[in-house]
Amino acid sequence: MRLLSYLVNGEARYGAAVEGGVVDLSRRIGRYFPDLKALIAGDGLGRAKEVVAGETPDHALVELALLPPVLTPEKLWCIGVNYMDRNAEYKDNSDLPKYPSLFVRNMSSVVGAGQGIEKPAVSEQLDYEGELVIVIGKEGRHIPREAAWSHIFGMTLCNEGSVRDWLHHGKFNVTQGKNFDRSGSIGPWIVTSDECDPRGPHEIITRVNGEVRQQDTTARLMFPFDALIAYLSTFATLKPGDMIATGTPTGAGARFDPPRWLRPGDVVEVESPAIGVLRNAVVAEA
DSSP states (O other), X not given: OEEEEEEETTEEEXXXXXXXXXXXXXXXXXXXXXXXXXXXXXXXXXXXXXXXXXXXXXXXXXXXXXXXXXXXXXXXXXXXXXXTTHHHHTOSOOOOOSSOEEEEOOGGGEEOTTSOEEEOTTOSOEEOOEEEEEEEOSOBSSOOHHHHXXXXXXXXXXEOOEEGGGGGSSSSOOHXXXXXXXOXXXXXXXXXXXXXXXXXXXXXXEEETTEEEEEEEGGGBSSXXXXXXXXXXXXXXXXTTOEEEOOOOSOOGGGSSXXXXXXXXXXXXXXXXXXXXXXXXXXXXX
């Protein structure tokens, strides 16, 4: 299934994208599962499939203001330097990493598909990072790699927007440059694991104004999805609805000479064929 969250008359709702539009699940099973996170935690996928079967769509997809699929995950983890060749982009002659690089984003820093991502007024260095995101479906701690796949509910996409000059304000962290309000996006929906096997391989492509800037495959991840789940769950309990942005390929704007920063009016598309396209235009901070 393709499960998504959206606004109707200012109210957050969730549903299933089907041929011809969106079936509103909030109206049908919202008393049991108030939002998509509750449906994931409550093992409600089977019920959702039963409800959607044979239903006529309630909304046209193009008429909806989309939100990030999971509105209130407990954790939004982000992995850095995870594709082959990414370490070389730093030109610091360092060895390949032994452990994943890790930081956390707030949900206020991301918008849904089709919504404007903001270039902050204090910086000219807004950059794109196209990423695949795994969504946790089953709680776990100390999850072995061989069991990790059973903890994945599905996958979505992320433009892990970064404000590059603010990444260097702290000595040991990148938090500031990764958490500007509305600087990134997640969506357009979660494709469930029964329809999109996380084992892949999955291609990831990022385009800016139609020009391909990033293109790679999860076959070239240094830390595959199962390794990330095993590593993260060593120190933190993974909860249903948690999201893990699994890293971006080479080719971000900062790596060009001169750098190619995003400007208002630019359109960023992140695509993976088995999932779809996450598309956002860049707007100036209000």
